Amino acid sequence: MKLGRIVSGITATALSAAVTVSAAAPASADAVSDFYKGKTVTLIVGSGEGGSYDFMGRLIARHLQSHIPGKPNIIVNNMPGASSVRATGYVYNVALKDGSVMALVQPTVVLNKLIEPDAKYKPQELNWLGRVAPITLAGVVWHTAPADTVDEAKKHELIFGASGATGYAAIIPWAMNNIVGTKFRVVRGYKSMASEIVAMERGEIQGIGSLGWDYFPSRRPEWVENRTVRPLYVIGMERHDTLPNVPTVVELANTDLDRNVMQLFAGTISIGYAVMTPPGVPSERIDALQDALAKVAKDEAFLKDAQKRKLQIDPLTGSQVQKLVADVVEAPEAVVSKMREVIKPPKK
The missing domain is CATH 3.40.190.150 (Bordetella uptake gene, domain 1)
Incomplete structure (x- = not known):
């Protein structure tokens, strides 16, 4: 078989395939629509x-x-x-x-x-x-709490609220107790973060072990400006730009294994x-x-x-x-x- 005939055959096949693909793409898009x-x-x-x-x-x-x-x-x-x-x-x-x-x-x-x-x-x-x-997750306390730093939380018990035993609002305080030496007590049973915030405002609890910090600048900016609510720690690999003086849970750990555990918590949050x-x-x-x-x-x-x-x-x-x-x-x-x-x- 001559080379020209082979090339001609390949070209025809390629053109046919191209036409098929171009026809299929709009058909697929139309099917989705x-x-x-x-x-x-x-x-x-x-x-x-x-x-x-x-x-x-x-x-x-x-x-x-x-x-x-x-x-x-x-x-x-x-x-x-x-x-x-x-x-x-x-x-x-x-x-x-x-x-x-x-x-x-x-x-x-x-x-x-x-x-x-x-x-x-x-x-x-x-x-x-x-x-x-x-997501920027932080552990926070109300301004009347007996401690507003991690060091002080090692000396004074703080009562935190959470929905259940599987979320960060519960497991981060428990991990902090075991790794860092804090004295958090977690009360479970709240239906949502909003109900936990209301409970904190009413004095039922003194803080929340994990919540989206972005909530406060967007919904309660006066609480941030007046330090009505105060961040204790950030659940992240690095300190947050808006909270430069607040430590991450990773830097609070003392051993490599404990740091790896905290990095696992922080890395999960990267999913956002x-x-x-x-x-x-x-x-x-x-x-x-x-x-x-x-x-x-x-x-x-x-x-x-x-x-x-x-x-x-x-x-x-x-x-x-x-x-x-x-x-x-x-x-x-x-x-x-x-x-x-x-x-x-x-x-x-």
Whole structure:
């Protein structure tokens, strides 16, 4: 066979393939648009109303609709319980796997799988769409508390509030007691961060072991200015720009193993305000939702809303969040074992 005839055959095949691909792409996009057109999409928020996750979830929902092909209606459904474990279990096991259900949950659900291996979900199998913003978590006390520094908290008991035994509001104070030597006592049973803040304001509790610090500059700026609420520590790898004099939990640890435990807590928080869907959602819909969330993070109206509320927007792609999740799930056994030891609820 002559070379010219071979080249001609290859060229014809390539052109045919190109035509097929170009025809398939719009068809795929049209299929996604057709699916979402006229549909109602639910964004589950894994915490109660009034807290930072609820606030961010509703902000995302407000701007996400216009960026999803077909522009579906989006409703927000709060599903509090066990620091988002309930919502995550629902998304993993019960929710429709067609792209009509998304969730914004506390990133601690990823770490919870290491704490409770029997938890009915696998965080690495969820489809993480991306992160819109980081979270700044801090332990805080009310201005009337008998201690407002970590050193003073080693001398005086502080009563903290939490929803349950699985969230950072409980496990960080317990870990601090065992690693740093503080004297935190955790009262559980609050429904949400908002109810914990009300309890702190009323004097039922003296502080909260973990909450989104961004809540205060955006919702109660006078509390920050007047030092009505005071940060004790930041749950992060590095000190926060707006809290330069507040230590991180990592720097408070004294041994390498203890630092690794605190780094595991802090690294989990890097997941931030991230949105996910159940496993099994068709890949073309995952791609469309990831693209839509990425566009929200660049949307001028969204950024303007975020700036009004003093929110720091620093997005990550779905694949970047998926990597962070995998890093937590694959933590060394020695670190996981020590973590489980230091976060055990104290015996009554």
